[in-house]
Amino acid sequence: MKHLPKHLRPRWRYLAVGIETWPDVDLGRRAFQRALWYSAGNLLGDAGSADAGLKLLSFSCSGGSGEAVVRVRRGHVEEARAAIACVGAIEGDPVGIRIRGISGTVRACEERYMRRAAGSSTQRDVAFGDAERPAVVREDAYDVRAGSEYVGAAAFDIE
Template identity: 60%
Template sequence: MKHLPKHLQPRWRYLAVGIETWPDAEFDRGAFQRHLWYAAQNLLGEAASAAMDLRVLRFELASGAGQAVVQVRRGEVERARAALACLDAVDGAPVGVRVRGASGTVRACEEKYIRDGPEAVAERTVAFEDDQRTAVVRSPRYDVATPDGFAGATTLDI
């Protein structure tokens, strides 16, 4: 089978996405991809979400902080941003996503927006609600382990 001429080949844009969730949440690239497709489908419908052709190319998540590179067709970047904004949970774990930027190549996307890797994460014992508790620290945020799960806090709360 012959390749399409260059002027007929699809053009792509790449979105650098920052991911934040609770430290005990564990999901992989496939689960993130599936929930992103569902979010796009629910927002735009099947035809429009298929036209965007969203794909997660790179994915990394550790201790509640991560990043991804999402491929989307050129001209559909705003719709892809809207679909990402609708993503609120992956496999039952609440998740926050932020589009750091868009680029024309994967390499430029990684160099501009994902060069440092995920945030530095440390674990400390903190005083919270009149008790000593374990917290995962991503400065200036603290995810404090409570009997009911995690609670988000800042330096002033500790």
């Protein structure tokens, strides 16, 4: 079977996606892909979702932060960005998703927008709510353990 000529092949754009969730959440590739498809189907409908063609190419998430590369058809980037932004929870766990950038090739997307280094999170005890509590610290964000759940805090919230 012959390949299509270059001018007839579909053109793609690649979205670098930053993922943030609670430190104890184990987020999987299949669950993230399913959430993308579900969100696109709800927002754009079946035909619009098929036209956008969202596909997860790479994914990594551990310790509450992660990143992914999502492939989208050229001309449907704005719809795809809206669908990705609509993902608020995956398998019942809340997530924060941010589009870091858009590129024309996977290589450029990874070089420009992906960190590819392990997250710089540390575990330490902080003074929060009149008690000393364990917390996971990532840059300037603190995820403080309060009972069985986490509470998000900033540096000025911590004593």
